Amino acid sequence: MGWGDLGAFGEPSKETPNLDQMASEGMLFLDFYTANPLCSPSRAALLTGRLPIRNGFYTTNAHARNAYTPQDIVGGIPDSELLLPELLKKAGYINKIIGKWHLGHRPQFHPLKHGFDEWFGSPNCHFGPYDNRELPNIPVYRDWEMIGRYYEDFKIDLKTGEANLTQIYLQEALDFISRQQASQQPFFLYWAIDATHAPVYASKHFLGTSQRGLYGDAVREIDDSVGKILKHLQKLGISENTFVFFTSDNGAALISAPKQGGSNGRFLCGKQTTFEGGMREPAIAWWPGHIPAGEVSHQLGNVMDLFTTSLSLAGLQPPSDRQIDGIDLLPAILQGRLIDRPIFYYRGNEMMAVRVGLYKAHYWTWSNSWEEYGKGIDFCPGQNVSGVTTHTQEEHTTLPLLFHLGRDPGEKYPLSFASAEYQGAMERISGVVQQHKETMVPGEPQLNVCDKAVMNWSPPGCEKLGKCLKPPKSDPKKCFWPH
């Protein structure tokens, strides 16, 4: 999903009454970011409170490349990383992940080995393969074992877009919440649905109900589900004791537009890029009785803050033996304070840009290569800002491109290098960047090596289902990350 996909954020069809109501009962964040313009690194950052460059969710195979965890990835979340559920366990929480994990699918990366008590969902994303022949289809797990595969046991009709997965995920969530409430058990639910990721899907009841086509149908179903989850919390009488946060892991993928693409509002470009469209996200905090209704926050926030904020809510301290990038948002949420902090925009191993206050400095610009662009892969369709949406990697480290995101949210008008405003803002930003770089200790890159042998050929439980496939011989190679 992108920043502009909700009615509360100006989507012109305004078809998200439940999320809009969640915002009107809670706090709407207008300057909230993901930690990476791509799924896996962003999710690793959410659960570790650390930038992907620290927790290893990046590649050094080439400069500034987006990388993730397809089936042939060898790496995953390192054991040395401390995940939010591992820490919450110490405070007696029961933790469940529903949906997409995406932090590695080899045995050592299993979510139940990293603090989760329950899992219903898939280790990788639900796009291809679709026939389970040449390559294994993505498995769906319940806890330790697979219970089927996408496109075989869990259908997604690629023609009509029909799939009832969001309904299954919703039911899983309601059941889990009911059980925890019944046993008076503190809980953490990571509800990681993926219906708006291409191939986009929605269940029959929602198909054709949106002005926006199939993508809008998927958004409507998610919106409806969030409404049901919030109502469930209220019905169970635990809404005033449950903190809920809604956000996304990257900007809308404009390459999937118009049929399956979302909206980043008026922001530049989308998923895969470090422009605002790639990383600024819809974000809503909800906690009746604690967050004053209808508040709006300009706090610069990041998915990594959900790590630190959740620990704070549970009365826990973040780990002190490592750099944590997430901050505790409770002062911003409960007292409306504004905490000064930068936002870093990484692409793989490169810090592409940084935001301090309303200023954003680009040290590198790139959308994608001319070669890809020539093939019709366009992360900025209909948009072209000369010298900004570049198709070669352009270095600006000595004289960064500077934008004022208040006057120019669309990153169209770089400030004049000679202006006093440029000088003043860059002085402040340079200090922030210098400190960031000097103290940076990159983690071991996890997304460098690919091997067809590690794909989901024979996930645990496959033998009971007769669904084990025979892996090929191991042949580890550098993964190829084109953008």
Place this chain on the structure above:
Amino acid sequence: MGWGDLGAFGEPSKETPNLDQMASEGMLFLDFYTANPLCSPSRAALLTGRLPIRNGFYTTNAHARNAYTPQDIVGGIPDSELLLPELLKKAGYINKIIGKWHLGHRPQFHPLKHGFDEWFGSPNCHFGPYDNRELPNIPVYRDWEMIGRYYEDFKIDLKTGEANLTQIYLQEALDFISRQQASQQPFFLYWAIDATHAPVYASKHFLGTSQRGLYGDAVREIDDSVGKILKHLQKLGISENTFVFFTSDNGAALISAPKQGGSNGRFLCGKQTTFEGGMREPAIAWWPGHIPAGEVSHQLGNVMDLFTTSLSLAGLQPPSDRQIDGIDLLPAILQGRLIDRPIFYYRGNEMMAVRVGLYKAHYWTWSNSWEEYGKGIDFCPGQNVSGVTTHTQEEHTTLPLLFHLGRDPGEKYPLSFASAEYQGAMERISGVVQQHKETMVPGEPQLNVCDKAVMNWSPPGCEKLGKCLKPPKSDPKKCFWPH
């Protein structure tokens, strides 16, 4: 102002708490249009309920040109046109215009000759001239006579952007409303403020208060003023008896960005164009006790509807001796009904596009000429949709470019001509266009002739102030309209 300039429409700074509250207490229109991508024709349409091609607010000097009423325009609103205040008078209304008139400044076009009882404001827009030497500065009128001129008696500091005009206009509005309430007099107030038109201005109290720079300061002051007007109505106990509508006369002028430019959200291009960014507008209806709070409408609306709707509210019928394009929106506003009606997008004498349902067909595309574009005049900065934002006038009358505004609000992906969807939608649209063209009786074009002699040299009242200037000899010429 543009569609994306209010918080309720997703402006990322969300600095319009009063207009957002107006929306949450009233009805937000997401598919509301102006009748023209430029000021004068749009205002003529608002007050006559008729397309500019009918009421004469267009030019035939060249094909598809935007024209308006600068100081040297010879034409203006024809006596044969029936304006909303003229008609409301019959139902006993007292009518006042505060702010920009823009329907011609020669004696016969004076607003008090066209139904208004009171006027405080200027006949033309407040941009140049600024020194009152070579050419006269724009006069400011109270009722029949001028009381000063812009930049002389009514200051706008072009360096700081400071001007207290919006405060004066606000006070005029509050006073007028108080007087009518005191005398139990039905009234029509046309509050036509212009602070967001370049050169953008705000009063001292608002300067520097916006994340968005001076333009945002102006928006904040307008927002604050609207809040004060609504509160005034409530304080006087007449809010449940007063229908209030907020909208704009064209999309944000992106050529003024980033320093003085507003936002059209994710829509394509801006003012001067017939893309969505040029003509889709923010729109809010407010009438406590009648409009259910927090409603959202997808009714296709147009500023011309305010003519017919206002007559309906006053218990009057629209004139039956001429074609009226505005429809009565009350069924949509009070009963949530959706009325099927097309939206026509004209540029001068050409119907460039038409919207029927969620489909928009472009019969002509043009942003501006290569010549202008080469001089840096860009109505679509940072945007470029191949074959759509063309710099030559491109005719598509035999095979219109068709967009689905639900899936593709940004007009980036024309539907395939060969698709069944294209065929079906165009069949419906063609019928609408054919009927429109067959019954079209264009008015006498008012915006063809310019003459320096007709400028505001000696407006009525100038002699009392010693502010009469000597006009040059009459030399009528075809006006030059470059885009």
